[in-house]
Amino acid sequence: MLSTLGFSGCNDFQRAKITRRHLLQVGGIGLLGLHLPSLLHATEQSAPRKARAKAVILLHQYGGPSHLDTFDMKPAAVEAIRGEFKPIATKVPGISVCDQLPRFAQVADKFSLVRSLYHEMKNHNSAGYYSLTGHAPATDDQRLRDSRDLFPAYGSVMDRLAPAKAGVPTFVSYPHVLRDGSITPGQHASFLGKTHDPFFISQDPNSPDFRLPELSLPENLTLDRLENRREVQRLIDRQSELLEFSARARGIDATYQKALTMLTAPRVKKAFDLSEEPAALRDQYGRTTYGQGCLLARRLVEAGARFINVYFAATIGGQGSTGGWDTHGFNNKPMYPILKNYLLPITNQTVPTLLEDLDARRLLDETLVVWVGEFGRSPRINATAGRDHWPRCYTALLAGGGVRRGAVFGSSDKTGAFPASDAVRPDDLAATLFYLLGVDPHTEVRDALNRPLPIAQGKPITGLLA
Numbered sequence: 001m002l003s004t005l006g007f008s009g010c011n012d013f014q015r016a017k018i019t020r021r022h023l024l025q026v027g028g029i030g031l032l033g034l035h036l037p038s039l040l041h042a043t044e045q046s047a048p049r050k051a052r053a054k055a056v057i058l059l060h061q062y063g064g065p066s067h068l069d070t071f072d073m074k075p076a077a078v079e080a081i082r083g084e085f086k087p088i089a090t091k092v093p094g095i096s097v098c099d100q101l102p103r104f105a106q107v108a109d110k111f112s113l114v115r116s117l118y119h120e121m122k123n124h125n126s127a128g129y130y131s132l133t134g135h136a137p138a139t140d141d142q143r144l145r146d147s148r149d150l151f152p153a154y155g156s157v158m159d160r161l162a163p164a165k166a167g168v169p170t171f172v173s174y175p176h177v178l179r180d181g182s183i184t185p186g187q188h189a190s191f192l193g194k195t196h197d198p199f200f201i202s203q204d205p206n207s208p209d210f211r212l213p214e215l216s217l218p219e220n221l222t223l224d225r226l227e228n229r230r231e232v233q234r235l236i237d238r239q240s241e242l243l244e245f246s247a248r249a250r251g252i253d254a255t256y257q258k259a260l261t262m263l264t265a266p267r268v269k270k271a272f273d274l275s276e277e278p279a280a281l282r283d284q285y286g287r288t289t290y291g292q293g294c295l296l297a298r299r300l301v302e303a304g305a306r307f308i309n310v311y312f313a314a315t316i317g318g319q320g321s322t323g324g325w326d327t328h329g330f331n332n333k334p335m336y337p338i339l340k341n342y343l344l345p346i347t348n349q350t351v352p353t354l355l356e357d358l359d360a361r362r363l364l365d366e367t368l369v370v371w372v373g374e375f376g377r378s379p380r381i382n383a384t385a386g387r388d389h390w391p392r393c394y395t396a397l398l399a400g401g402g403v404r405r406g407a408v409f410g411s412s413d414k415t416g417a418f419p420a421s422d423a424v425r426p427d428d429l430a431a432t433l434f435y436l437l438g439v440d441p442h443t444e445v446r447d448a449l450n451r452p453l454p455i456a457q458g459k460p461i462t463g464l465l466a
Contacts, residue, residue, distance in 0.1 A: 042206050051438025052402025052465075053368040055301045058154065059294070059308045059351065062128065062178050063316040063324030065394040066377035066387050068416045069339060070098050072115045074379075080410055081379050081415050086334050092406035100344040103352040103370035109365065109406040110355045111399035116410025116419035119375070119391045120427055124180040124316050124326070127374035132186030132309075134430020134456050146183040149448065154433060155194040155307030157310055163407050167265035168304040174201035176314035177291060187309075191447040198309065205292035210273050213234055223298050232314065271303035272296070281357070286349045294354045301358075306437070318386070318445060325373055329386025334356050336385070355399050368401025368436055372429075379415040402436045404466045427458030435460040 066083075068074060073087040073096065082277045087096035104111075118458035121127035129137050135151040137144055152160075155171030164170040177200075178184040189196035203210055265369035274282065274292060276298075285291040297308045314413055317323020319333050321342045327335035351371060358364040376394025377387030393412045399405075410422035431441035434456055441456035 001086040002319070008071075023248075030180070037247070051436070052366075053400070053436040053438075054366045055305060055432060056154070056368045056370065056401065056437065057294075057297045057354070058307070059299065059312070059369065059371045060132065060178075060309060061312050061371065061373035063124070063313070063318060063326035063327055064127070064373045064375045064377060064389060064394070065325045065343075066327065067115070067197075067393070067412075068377065068379060068387070070101065070344075071113050071397060072102075072416055073098060074414065074416050077379075077415055080381050082224055083381060095406065095408060098344070100340060102350050107355050108350045110359060111369075112404050112407040112409060114396045114398065114409045114424065114429070114461065114464065115393075115412050116421065116423045116430065117372075117394050117396055117426065118419055118423055121154060121375070121391050122389045124374060124389075125182065125184050127389075128178060128180070128184040129186040130234055130426050131372060131374040132184070134426050134433075136427070137185075139334045139406075142180070144185060146185045146187075150185045150190050151453070152192045152445075153186055153188060153189040153198065154430070155309060156192050157434075157445065158307045158437065158439070159196040160192050160445065161443060161455070162306070162437065164304050164306045168268055169199035169290075170305065171196070171198040171307045171309075172201065172300055172305050173198040173309035173444070174296075174311070175204055175289060176311040177202075178311055178314060180316050192445065198454075204289050205296045206287060206289045210272075210292075211273060212269075267303045271299040271305075271445035272301070284349075284353045285357075286346060286348055286353075288350070289349045290346055294350050294374050295357075298354060298361075298363070299358055302361075307443045316449070326389055327377065327386045329382060329384035333388060334385035335381075351397075353442045357402060359363065364400035366401060367401045368403065368433065369428050370396065370433070371398075376416075381418045390417075398464065402466055405463055407464070409461060421462065424461055425458055427456060428461050430457070431456040432460045432464065436465075 068081070069083055069085055073085065075081050075087055076082075077138060077327055086099045088099045088102065088105055089096055090105040092108045095108050095113070097108070105354045119127070119130060119136065121130050121136065121140045121146070123140055125142050125144045126137045126140045129144060129150065132150040134154065137150070138434060153171070155173065159170035173187065178187060186192075188198060193447070201212065203212070270276070274295060277295060282292065282295060286309065290310070293310045297310050300308050313324040314321040316326035318326035318328055318338065320338065326336055329335050355364065355369065358367055358369070373394070375389055375391035378390040382388055393416060410424060411420045412418065413420045432439045439455070441458070441460065443455050444452040445455060446452055
């Protein structure tokens with residue numbers, strides 16, 4: 001559904017003012033599922049640069065995939081480190097992947113691997129926030145709570161600085177709200193204000209009746225009536241001087257206008273109609289939530305969206321055939337059956353299909369696809385036949401959007417424990433994303449306390465660029 005994550009309250013004066021238009025909110029804004037935006041403070045400090053990528057598809061792998069069992073295998077290490085799987089050759093000489101990922105071997109000439117990512121956050125909520133924003137929290141604490149004071153998601157920054165064309169959502173996320181106990185921070189606009197929150201979709205794209213009812217007007221509400229309602233709102237706003245004195249009200253107006261524009265945008269409505277796709281192609285993506293979600297991402301890119309977050313799962317998982325990549329081996333659920341029977345088959349089917357589909361449509365060169373989790377897994381298999389959290393070294397896969405094809409950047413040591421060369425942090429990955437999107441990573445936005453903050457504190461990974 002069209003929604004936003006989180007809620008920020010308002011003071012008594014604002015609440016009293018807003019009450020005067022409550023009826024219209026219920027009839028108009030309430031209809032669209034919109035909420036009050038936070039105070040917006042942002043400044044652009046750099047001239048636009050030429051973009052290599054028009055859009056980013058962020059495939060976030062919550063729970064933390066094992067780099068040692070996917071894209072950075074160590075066949076020469078002892079069994080307790082190398083694990084059960086074996087490496088296989090790919091189309092690119094010198095690059096190998098796990099034998100459970102044969103389709104990745106076939107499309108290795110379309111992506112690059114960064115094998116030297118590292119940081120210090122060992123908990124899902126703090127590491128997840130880091131991976132979704134490119135900004136490290138002050139402390140590594142699993143109790144880190146979602147807050148409008150933390151840094152905004154990548155897509156929200158893009159919505160503020162380089163939004164999509166009118167009528168198209170800049171930032172789309174689906175189909176889960178990530179959480180590990182509490183909601184993981186970094187999924188919305190934070191201090192940039194709720195007008196820059198993602199266009200969030202909670203429906204399952206794999207459902208036979210997948211649709212977005214909020215993109216269709218109720219039968220008894222015509223466009224003329226909707227526009228007349230807007231005129232009444234403007235009249236009340238002028239009389240109460242609400243728009244002049246309340247930044248929050250200005251945010252309501254902007255959010256309402258965005259939703260109203262999308263209601264009448266045929267290409268947005270068309271993007272969500274997966275039934276237009278050939279059944280054979282939908283089968284290739286996989287008739288799973290993740291598979292159809294990645295197909296939807298391609299259609300959103302075609303519609304003009306700029307940043308799409310596709311979440312593999314809502315939870316860290318690791319307990320069977322649901323959830324994410326947190327494969328500790330807890331509760332008599334060893335890691336390898338979960339990888340072999342659930343996580344890797346879906347990944348092997350869907351992600352290479354997305355890359356092939358984008359490439360066949362000549363979209364890959366202008367669409368950056370990023371496959372990454374919040375950290376990797378420990379080099380040594382633990383006593384419960386799993387691997388534990390390991391942020392000290394892990395792998396990201398990037399394709400398209402100005403990234404080299406068929407390349408590896410950085411390396412890990414002989415056990416996959418630490419970077420051996422060209423170590424980079426999530427801050428550098430963030431700078432790379434913005435750089436490729438044509439936004440200077442040193443651009444500053446201002447938080448609720450009016451402090452200037454750079455959108456990325458790292459440097460673009462130039463060795464990764466085509």
